[in-house]
Amino acid sequence: MSPVGMVRTALPNMDREARDQYLLVIQAKDMGGQMGGLSGTTTVTVTLTDVNDNPPRFSRKSYQFGVPESLPVASVVARIKALDADVGPNAEMEYRIIEGDGLGVFRVEPDKDTQEGVITLLKTLDYETKSSYTLKIEASNRHVDPRYRSQGPYSDTATVRLTVDNVDEPPVFSAPVSKMVVSEAAKVGTIIGSVSAADPDVTNSPIRYSIDRNTDLERFFNIDAMTGVISTAKALDREVNAVHNITILAIESLDPSQVGKGITLITVMDVNDNAPVFAIEYETFLCESATPGQVIETISAVDKDEPPSGHRFFFSLTADTAGNHNFTLRDNKDNTASVLTKRGGFHRREQSLYRLPVLIVDGGSPALSSTNTLSIRVCECDPDGAPQACGTEAFLLTAGLSTGALTAILACILTLLVLVLLIVTVRRRKKEPLIVDDERDVRENIVRYDDEGGGEEDTEAFDMAALRHLNAARETKTRRDVTPDIPALYHSRPPAYKAAPDHGVFRDFIWERLKEADVDPGAPPYDSLQTYAFEGNGSAAQSLSSLESLSSNSEHNYDFLSDWGPRFKKLADLYGHGEGSSVFSS
Template sequence: ISFFFYWDVGCWGMTLNSIPLRPASLRPFRASVGASLQRHKRNWVWNQFFVLEEYTGDDPLYVGKLHSDVDKGDGKVKYVLNGEGATSIFTIDENTGDIHATKRLDREEQAYYTLRAQARDRATNLPVEPESEFVIKVQDINDNEPKFLDGPYNAQVPEMSPVGTSVVEVKATDADDPTYGNSARVVYSILEGQPYFSVEPKTGIVRTALPNMDREARDQYLLVIQAKDMVGQMGGLSGTTSVTVTLTDVNDNPPRFSRKSYQFAVPESLPVASVVAKIKALDSDIGPNAEMDYRIIEGDGLGVFRVASDKDTQEGVITLQKNLDFETKSSYTLKIEVSNRNIDPRFLSQGPFSDTAMVRLTVENVDEPPIFSTPLSKMGVSEAAKVGTIIGTVSALDPDSTNSPIRYSIDRNTDLERFFNIEATTGVISTAKPLDREANAVHNITILAIKNSRPRVGKGVALITVLDINDNAPVFAIEYETFLCERVGPGQVIETISAVDKDEPPSGHQFFFSLTAETAGNMNFTLRDNKDNTASILTKRGGFQRREQSMYRLPVLIMDSGTPALSSTNTLSIRVCDCDPDGTPQSCGTEAFTLSAGLSTGALVAILACIITLLVLVLLIVTMRRRKKEPLILDEDRDVRENIVRYDDEGGGEEDTEAFDMVALRNLNVVRDSKARRDVTPEVPTLYCSRPPPYKITPDNGIFREFIWDRLKDADVDPSAPPYDSLQTYAFEGSGSVAESLSSLDSLSTDSEQNYDYLSDWGPRFRKLADLYGHGDSSNIFSS
């Protein structure tokens, strides 16, 4: 069993190569045709079908025919088509096996389709032939024109390039099948741009076609290039692109001055480095090819003027190198050459790439200010010079031919304190005030020179140095803080001192140290001059004790080497300290001084200041309270402080109750109950050694004693009592009293202040009470 495929293209046919079917592929189908049947080996025709693209007919396009030798023409076999485009693009007649294309095909979209063909039994729908694969290839026609995918093009070529110089290569592509016919074979031609450029037909390379194309004449060309398929034959399709060719510059033109001579006027007051004039040469080239250099090759202005090229404008800039003077020379002549900086050797044969021009510069006269013969005058004067001492002289001249007289003055903005004067006509400078080198060693003053004819002002500078004299005595270099350990032995260096001097002698300082005559023979310390502007302080003995003397003051005499020599006495304070075994001071004098704590003198001073401030605040608060007469501690029930009643009216003794309520003292027959607070235990011991017996009816000589016991007992157990002890004492005068008055005894209180130091006065008070009344034992009262 085999398939036979017929291929029909148009009205002509073609026999296909046969491919034998493998027997293994038929094994599944032997059972379907019966065991008695024997397969006869047959060949079946097999290859690919072709179909033209872009078919535009109304009827489906016939592709080919499928046929099986099993098909006897009785309609029992049907043909089935599967694969790419089956039923959508390609259809098959299931009875005849004819294949048709129902849609327009485009090879550029899809060049071939792979399908599978199969013959089936119409009744059972079982395959009678194995499924086989075949290809329908779309046959190309010339339906695509060449296209320049990279166009339009831009290219550059140097001007004056020789004929045949490559400019650019253009490339066109054709979507048609390059393996079939000439549909994709293109050739190139130039439609516009002749006769300047040409293009190679096969490669598309654009080349120059004319020699000596000048950029200065025309710098850009527009070309139109065509690409045509079918090798350019009749009926081929074509496409075009544009090419813009720009000629780049080469240095083929020399610079040229527009004129052969130039003339400029220059004022004589023009400062050095100023621009005098600008000249410019023309060059048809551009960019680096138009860069030019200028130089002066001849003339009497060499050294007075210079010329340089401006890199931005390519102008020749003439600048002044020296000051001009109309009275000396009124004109200059310069010959200036200009040349290209970058020269192309190919064009040297055309002539020199340079040009020259003459420049005449005329100097104009101006009214100039006076000029000092020396712009900076240096002078010196001793700081001991008296007022009116002449220091020096300045002079200025009129540079103009008029030679006008000149007057001098000092610019007071540079001599604010008016230390100097100048004579207006002669320029003589003298001192106007006493000078002090230590305050101002150098004076920089400005001298003004003014012409009488016109207000033209010239300026000069006078630098006046004040010369030093020995007018300052040497002193200690720093404020020394010297410590001496108690365990130090004799001959130990405890301090090295140095000195400073505000003066600056030419040969440098040389100081001499010694002890004053009064202290030279002391038994404690001595001084050794080290001959290097320092001195060492040494101990002469040991056994220093800070308890005996905590501070020593040692006067030191310092003398300089000036003429005349000056000296001063400086006192060195030496504190005796308790030191650790390493010799580090721990405490000095009566105050602790521990270096290990890291506290400096400034820190200790700050701590001391804080303490003093706090004490002042406390005292201020106490003073304010006293002025307001407010108690420090308030008691709602009673004032435990001493009550002072002042009067000078002697009444009738005990019968007089106007000054003080004596009811409590006069109630003699009432037994007093204890008023102790049972819920509070006293925190301080009582002021009496033994507690008296309970109160009862007592004779008059015990009234006051009982009253005192009662008040003391209340104060001992009262939790709101003040922290200090308080005692109130009274003297009770009965009938026959000598004093005839009632008052507190020996009170130390004053009108404005109260004394709380009661304990020291109890003895005298109690004794006096006992003596006044003549009753009881004063010793018992005192001991209590």
């Protein structure tokens, strides 16, 4: 068996915190270490493990922190940490407050990751009440090695002073929620109650009060800005709003940005200001075969008021109908009443509808009453008492249509009829457009006259009747698809005039122009009037026109005819058409 080398400690007390690792070189020799023997070496690393032989220690004996008074509960106030030379579980610590005036206001807990003592807030702070707190905090090892307990305490303490910082706080109401009661009969200006708030800061700023109008849109209430007294600003109606939930604002005069809010609940007490009425709109039917004393309807009433002891209604017939021979009323003493017949032998043909006034009185103080009319229709009934024929309205009702449904149907029908009549009226009022298409407005207005006048100033030479009666002077128009008859375009001249020798020249000229107009693709599709200026070979009769009689002594100026006027003069002389000539082209 080979010998084994043992490595032992040479010092009695080794400290891991001073040195936690050693490197050893071990040599082994054979032949007992004699000369000539062989040897070998190896390296051995020795690592010291930790034991909990070091207590925690605070780096400082006292700490001081500032805490704002507005800090919410459960917020972190401060962090402190004790140091421990050990590692791992041996360095885990616990913290606790062992004494001080902050017990119950603060607490301390360890942070498992950083081993810090975390101080948190348990209660709301108030600088004006207490401005500082002192805590004595102990840090100790969670795991203690009994072998080293005798070496000394395994904990340490430190003093923590927490100073409360003053913060400008909004006003605080003496009661967050205040309740008030007012009668709905209260007059405008009636005082309901008051609220109070104060500035919690040392400045003690004066307070001004107002109502948040988002919670009192109709402005039923007012508040005195200085005293906080609340009063009515409008008449109240419990049946409309029984409880008013309004928000009161308290504003610091020195710092208007500091606003406190309080809730005020105002309950409106009921007064008897509503008369009872029928619970529903009754549709009462009476069979012709009804016998005396038969109950034909049971009526009840409702009242918008809410008396503390509940409603109590009294039913009776009005004084003027109490002695009638047809119906009677019986109060059932349970807020209902029964309508009974006093006789039999009702006939629909004699009277189909009865109206019975019913007086209803409530039990309020003072009591209020109202008269409600019950309509009773006489019907022909089957053997089981079901109405069969009560007129048109009753028939529809028995078929399953209520009065509301019938009214809706009739309204729809009336609306449709109005729409139809409106559409028909609009269509009838439609008119033809004022502007007519040019292609549909093809007209032929040609005036032909054979008269040689005395010039532009001579109007007596014209036959004005021919101009007024166009139909008498209208001639047959040539069509574009028919070869025009040139001679037909001209009237025979009076016997006093003879054809000029060169009339063929002018006729050929007109013929050429007509053919050009007929084949011209750019010519209009409707009949048109073609005007030409052509100077022939002269006229044997010369001219009777005044165009050539211009002189310096003339009163008239015809310079505007100087270019083409003479040509039309000669044409007129040739064919006897006055001072100009026009040719109609179709």
